[in-house]
Amino acid sequence: MQRVPYGDLLVTLGRILLTLGFEEQRARRCAQLFAEASLDGVYSHGLNRFPLFVSMIQSGAIDIHAKPVFVSGSESLERWDGQRGPGNLNADSCMSRAIAISRTHGLGCVALANTNHWMRGGTYGWQAADAGVIGICWTNTMPNLPPWGASKPLLGNNPLVLAVPRAQGHVVLDMALSQFSYGALSSYRMRDELLPVDGGFDNNGRLTRVPAAIEQSKRPLPIGYWKGSGLALMLDLIAGILSGGRTTHQIEAKPELEIGLSQVFIAIDPSSVDQDATAALIADQVIHHLESAPRSTREFVRYPGQQVAKIRRENRTQGIPVDSSVWRQVKEMSGNSNQL
């Protein structure tokens, strides 16, 4: 592990994207979205995911020049086609559009079909909160989660993001609907640790905290067992119906072929109903009350987004922790591994 300044990461990724043929402005924005994910501590969907992103461009799975195209709409609700463009640029542009709609209609919803992995979902929640509006968005994914009662992964873990703007720190929840991602399972396994709570079934159908047993069975748990299973199904259904795009069962269960996803971006502008401007006060009171909670012996009490803001500050001053082998691989792509 080494630490790399945010600016170095940004420049390196941007240079590679330019080499791959991205337009300059899109290269800059796309690099920024990757670098910010790492800056915020979501390494799995920042630098660490970048090599897969590049290989999917090279394989033709991602069309770097494609931009979302308007399909249909009615006032607050619009359907767009992502044309298999870069997932993070597509999502960024659709949340932007939802925010713009919310300025005039109070609420804006953009459903996006035919897009690709949006990388770090929280990005679009922070984007909404930075614009001063409430953001709600989700994506479907390849099948990676067994429905409750089934033995095979037929649902996606369909990450769900909710964001509330707040001057003293946005409140942003970014969660997949599996209790632990495969990335988290492998981290626990490599540290030779048990999961803190049951994370899935083993091959004998018993709940287990042993990460390797879940990696083998491919039976991670949905959050809340039957409840998260139901929620994953609903999010997939709504994304498919509103976007007219693919649902999880039509998506190939291999990361390098996980393309043609469906997503929903909702922005709500509270200022349109909040004449007496109590929104900021309400948010502060709720967070203050949470922070005053009596602790149980072993745990912490945090609001969603609190830890991200802390890591962001640390990484900005100390540099972003990178996996040395991934960083070397990426520097080699940028063609000047000796200079960096």
Next chain:
Amino acid sequence: MQRVPYGDLLVTLGRILLTLGFEEQRARRCAQLFAEASLDGVYSHGLNRFPLFVSMIQSGAIDIHAKPVFVSGSESLERWDGQRGPGNLNADSCMSRAIAISRTHGLGCVALANTNHWMRGGTYGWQAADAGVIGICWTNTMPNLPPWGASKPLLGNNPLVLAVPRAQGHVVLDMALSQFSYGALSSYRMRDELLPVDGGFDNNGRLTRVPAAIEQSKRPLPIGYWKGSGLALMLDLIAGILSGGRTTHQIEAKPELEIGLSQVFIAIDPSSVDQDATAALIADQVIHHLESAPRSTREFVRYPGQQVAKIRRENRTQGIPVDSSVWRQVKEMSGNSNQL
């Protein structure tokens, strides 16, 4: 346990509401909402909750004549004040309003402050689906769920409802964000059963499947541990900000004083973007695919709402199972226990 025809339940409840002073049309609708909850198998929020509802009217906590009043709005987003009226009538009328907005704007959102317990949340999901639109709604509640890492219940279990219309059976998820409600805990305890999965912490801070231990500690689990805790906070925040109403920490933690809640009702009309009318096909394909899932040994695979539809059919033909003592109590309220 005995079974009572739906019509008898409806007439009995309606008669009591008239006696209490409800206008005739509101008495009929309110009785219907209670009776349908029991018809659909959600007994805890149907007949079994009715005596508490009546006592809250008698104590002045619920104003039977109050109706939601428009406060402010901008195209798709409106804020209403429920004026402490009957929670189910308020919610019914606000989901109706959201549906109406969605017809012209694609999407409608009504935020409702100052209302009361909406009884069975699924009601408003079925309402949206019956109208052919997607429904998303939630309510905050009194504090009954400890935030992850805290030892005291400071969050609500904030039920969340998502509904998708479907000709062969609507898909409706109605879930509180605690893994088990207190009602469920007491049912397991009375049957002398362990919970199927961990449901909370005992007084020593250990996860447990013993329902009585959780009833004592008042530390039920949020779904997905830290994830459901974050989601409960977000739903409370958004409901408070959009409605301008109270958040959980301002609500008294006693069922008979659980008043002045905040709720959000969203309706999305897919027909406004679905020019090629693929929505029905997408929904059917997803459900069909789920139903074809290979079963694990011990469990069932169901879509949200499937079981409700089955119970509804059974209860309509065989009568609604009622707790005899509650039914006797309610018949006595209606003043003609001998006739029924």
